[in-house]
Amino acid sequence: MDGDSTETSQHEIERPTTSILSQDEIGQLVLEHQGWAESIARSVARAWNMDWRGDGLDGAALEALLFCARRFDPSRGIPFRGYARRRIHEASTEEARKSKNWTNTSKGSSSEEEARKLSIKLLDSFPELRDGYLPGAEDDDVRGSIRSLLVGASISAIKEGVETSTPEDYMDIKKVVEIISSLEPVHQLLLWKTYWEGHSLRTVAEGWDTDELNVIREHKVIIEYLSKCFSISKKGTRPKVRPGLRTAAFKIKKDSEAGPFTQILEGSRGEKRR
């Protein structure tokens, strides 16, 4: 999620107002990377069962490619594709979301439509995906990365469940909420802000006036703990608050005794929200 809400990419840094490259160089960049940009649009369309040309993803990808080429500064030492990929991916997904086929349920089941919406949240919560990487896979722990995605998706999904599910379904969702509500209030709030309110880990860190790495590492520990708790066979030790987050944790406890998920459990369904 990190994130990578968490990585500093060139387009997040101050941009020049005028092009660094000449028109010829910009044209050359666009020409060289057009096929690659189109492949990003195709991958987005494939994932959501859409038509990459018919739904306008090709145009959005090329527009983003041109945008990036105009602002690309080779002196920064960042390869063009590393700089442009996330923006082209975002443009493609945004175009897909605006397309009339996005909510066209005749093409697929309602589950498919729900999954699409949830996958957008995943791409926002785990921006490394837009770069083509599995989140947090620096240790080559592919299954660990997949578990993080599943846990992240389940936390996002229960939001909908709390609001709309039948009483029977809610009893199942309640089990998940119970597990999350066993966490420290600061940990609950971290999940709440990330998965329910859509903030990046960086924004959460800024709000708590702490180093981004504290939040990233804490998030990883929490997700690992939850993945153990979700699968019945394993039980983990409840994570402690790391020193870098203790000031924020203290303040949160002082302001409100219970975490947001505890409040859901204690109050009536979905009423107590931050």
Add this chain to the structure above:
Amino acid sequence: MVKKIGDKKIDPLSPTKGPDSVAKTTGVEGVDPVKATSGVAGTSAVGGVRARKSTRMMSMAEREELFKMVSEEADKLFPPGTLPKHKKEVIEGAVKMAIDAAITDEEPEDLEK
């Protein structure tokens, strides 16, 4: 066989010798004068910490294998009774879609270009 303490004979200690003599101390010859500092160089900003960097880019070749892993891990994480079946399908589907959307069919080995 267990050895008892004291089985092994220890050589007797040799008597210690007294110090022969102590070297005389010499006086301090002088202290260099303190030199003026030439000013402290300003600190430079840290060039942005790359917080988390994955090293592994997904490829088309492993797409199906990744999907299989998603299903397996979803079964482990959400055994019957933990989540409504429909919800589990949605979660599993969403993760597969997010991964699929991240894999391009024309990706270089890295982002060196």
